[in-house]
Amino acid sequence: MALAPSPQRSKTAARFAQKLASDKRFKILEAHIKKFQHRQDSLIEVLHRAQELFGYLEDDVLRFVSWQLKLPASRVYGVATFYHYFTLKPQGEHTCVVCLGTACYVKGSNKVLAAVEERLGVKPGETTPDKKVSLLTARCIGACGIAPAVVYDGHVAAKQGPADALQRLNQWI
Numbered sequence: 481m482a483l484a485p486s487p488q489r490s491k492t493a494a495r496f497a498q499k500l501a502s503d504k505r506f507k508i509l510e511a512h513i514k515k516f517q518h519r520q521d522s523l524i525e526v527l528h529r530a531q532e533l534f535g536y537l538e539d540d541v542l543r544f545v546s547w548q549l550k551l552p553a554s555r556v557y558g559v560a561t562f563y564h565y566f567t568l569k570p571q572g573e574h575t576c577v578v579c580l581g582t583a584c585y586v587k588g589s590n591k592v593l594a595a596v597e598e599r600l601g602v603k604p605g606e607t608t609p610d611k612k613v614s615l616l617t618a619r620c621i622g623a624c625g626i627a628p629a630v631v632y633d634g635h636v637a638a639k640q641g642p643a644d645a646l647q648r649l650n651q652w653i
């Protein structure tokens with residue numbers, strides 16, 4: 481007889497079902513994990529893909545990976561904090577993630593990135609000295625139909641040009 485999932489696991493499943501429905505990035509990450517057949521030894525590859533998708537490894541993403549790979553969260557956090565490559569939390573009050581995936585790139589997201597870099601005086605992965613804004617890049621966040629896409633504080637914005645990005649930044653700084 482199959483064991484019923486624990487109440488905690490069912491709660492987690494319900495929470496992530498919502499994420500999967502509302503945020504394509506989770507869907508893409510899930511497909512990537514499936515490709516590795518949920519193998520626990522794929523953890524580092526999965527975290528790489530997650531960072532490419534989200535720009536950094538936010539709490540929910542790490543918990544999603546732990547849930548999907550059936551690994552203790554402590555192990556996932558342990559690996560994510562061990563490697564310098566992984567960014568757990570942008571230091572800034574706001575985050576601006578510019579998608580550099582192919583669809584966005586060919587529609588000019590490199591120009592958006594250049595404008596943001598110039599305005600903020602920082603490179604991807606850095607935070608402005610006043611800790612206002614962290615700039616990050618991602619690779620295909622699953623919104624190619626509205627390319628170029630930029631994620632401002634977790635909200636995906638469509639068809640962004642340099643002027644749109646600068647207007648947003650000006651509201652922050």
Ligand code: FES
Pocket residue numbers: 579580581582583584585619620621622623624625627628629
């Ligand atoms: S390439 Fe940017 S959303 Fe797909």
